[in-house]
Amino acid sequence: MIAISRAAQSMTSSAIREILKITQRPDVISFAGGLPAPELFPTDEIRTATDRILTDQPAAALQYSTTEGHLPLRRWIAEQDGLAPDQVQITSGSQQGLDLLGRVLIDPDDVVLVESPTYLGALQAFSPYRPRFVELITDDDGIVPEALDDQLRTLSAKLLYTVPTFQNPTGRTLSAERRQALLEVTRRHRVTIIEDGPYNELRFRGERLPTLFELALADTPDPDELNVIKLGTFSKVLAPGLRDAWVQGPRAVIDKLVLAKQAADLHSPTLNQMIITELLDDVLPRQIKIISEAYGRRARVMIDNVAARFPAGVTCTDPDGGMFCWVTLPDAGIDTAEMLAAAVEECVAYVPGQPFFASGEGNNTMRLSYVTSSEAEIETGIAALSRVIAGRLADGPPLR
């Protein structure tokens, strides 16, 4: 019998993983996965680009490459924010960016501030480095900077992890005023912000807001002096299966990320980085438009159907972009994790909200994604879910 490390003994299968399995059942309308709409993938353009790369530069595409990533890709990313290429590290999905940042920044018992709820993949990525997660006070406009300032009077925190735009799981967006205030408070208390921005481009309503990284650069022109590290990805705007994302920030962090990635997997696949690079100029802006518009229509159908059908007292966020909305049931006695089996019986799936809370609360919440289903499926699925919720509310809270 092979002895497992203490760290691995505490690893248990996650909700996301089990739910990805449910979503593979073809008869289930799944609002569970964060899966981009596959019918919108730029398949033909990817096929053409791949063929061109494997015709013109096969050896470069198939050989070992540098840990930092494909230089033309890093250069393009860097230029978006006026950075140098060595302030950008390519990663295999943002999940790897989070893992490597955990390695490079977190010592055991360091305080990491997270939204309540927060992206569960970040909790999973950081947990092996044994931080102490502390939940931030949030409302419909995101993190409340004044409350953070209060918290930091008595708490010494190292990192603050946030998805400020179209947050996963709630779909909420941090308001413009609060962005500036958040930067001011974190700088004063010497807290480093990890800004995760996978959905930034997927706005279907309202005006674009500057990222925290952009705002910080406006105040501190030398990127090496920033207290913000940003993660970006091509997963939501091109194709997640290629696994291409990045981390940008001060060289002191990026230099260590390079070393951490070298030990972790040497480098991300070269071919995939070259495919993405070929798509940057023409395909990417067009895809952003196509995807945002489609997701906007689907979001509208979902939110309108939720409002029309869900029982009184159920609340749902109404996001301006991204992939998710967030439902809270009126009765804290209802456990959405436990209710999921009944929902799947009715051929509809969602993600129970509790795993998104570092504190373990949120039993009466759920995340719904509107991006993988057609508008007709969304109507049908919300009607089914509405019946399941109404049934539970009629039953009253279970005995405890």
Add this chain to the structure above:
Amino acid sequence: MIAISRAAQSMTSSAIREILKITQRPDVISFAGGLPAPELFPTDEIRTATDRILTDQPAAALQYSTTEGHLPLRRWIAEQDGLAPDQVQITSGSQQGLDLLGRVLIDPDDVVLVESPTYLGALQAFSPYRPRFVELITDDDGIVPEALDDQLRTLSAKLLYTVPTFQNPTGRTLSAERRQALLEVTRRHRVTIIEDGPYNELRFRGERLPTLFELALADTPDPDELNVIKLGTFSKVLAPGLRDAWVQGPRAVIDKLVLAKQAADLHSPTLNQMIITELLDDVLPRQIKIISEAYGRRARVMIDNVAARFPAGVTCTDPDGGMFCWVTLPDAGIDTAEMLAAAVEECVAYVPGQPFFASGEGNNTMRLSYVTSSEAEIETGIAALSRVIAGRLADGPPLR
């Protein structure tokens, strides 16, 4: 200024990394990298397979997928050793397999036994988990099992990491008798073997030897009861830039690897796994034949030229397969790391041997790869290297 974790403070740039940079200079004949010969990549077949995948199954190739890996690929790998697919985890290169095994198996201060010298990427992958490395006694036939038995009388070790076939860096192969003895000794002392087999298929002389995993299965038919975990890769036999490799072993380990990989990068790129799967039946066996024969010819040219030209007292291994031979200079006072600059001046590069020793010894050793250069380049490069070594030996040892 962002505070770096204690673990990251100890990360420093590695020899391999700096050397990969040197190899990019076109005028240098590089025996340094472990880069497969790019002119032998099955480029046309990869292009055709990719086109077919992106025509027939674009959504599957470009969408998020399961952490375990593409099932048809896992099934094929599993069948080679009579395993079930859930005894196989796909990884992004064997480097990721080593990192995830470190996470899942190593607690701080656990003893990990390694060959002397050993694969430096394994030392890098395991180091973040803070094991205590202990060097095994080895000779030209690899690990000496009797010496290991002696060591284990007074030492409690958890893991033994080995590349038994065409080892990196020495090119040595563990003899058939010693394989059986190694299994017996490790079982008796309850040590788990991590068998790394990237070069197994690249034999150009002699008869195939069974892997440790195969031998262990012959004694212990239930794979879940084995004390051997095996790593395999498609990097050396198809193309490293696709980053497709695997770990196979008992479910208790694989189940934890799945969870560790989920936190580390969610999954390896789907498209790449599908490309490899398309090549398994026809292209892979043909490539193995083509590559092995070419590497055999190049190895012969290198070994013969080393024997004919290198100064008296220099020794070099004579491998039966794989990618590397290992040179030891007669004078322990010569530092091959320091000599590298002089070699690059003569337009030839190698990897200094010292980083391959957990103990930090081996200053007078170097690793030479014969696979990336043509036979003519090998002649030229060995002649140049011979001049550099002869010059150093004539100078006598430096003052210390």
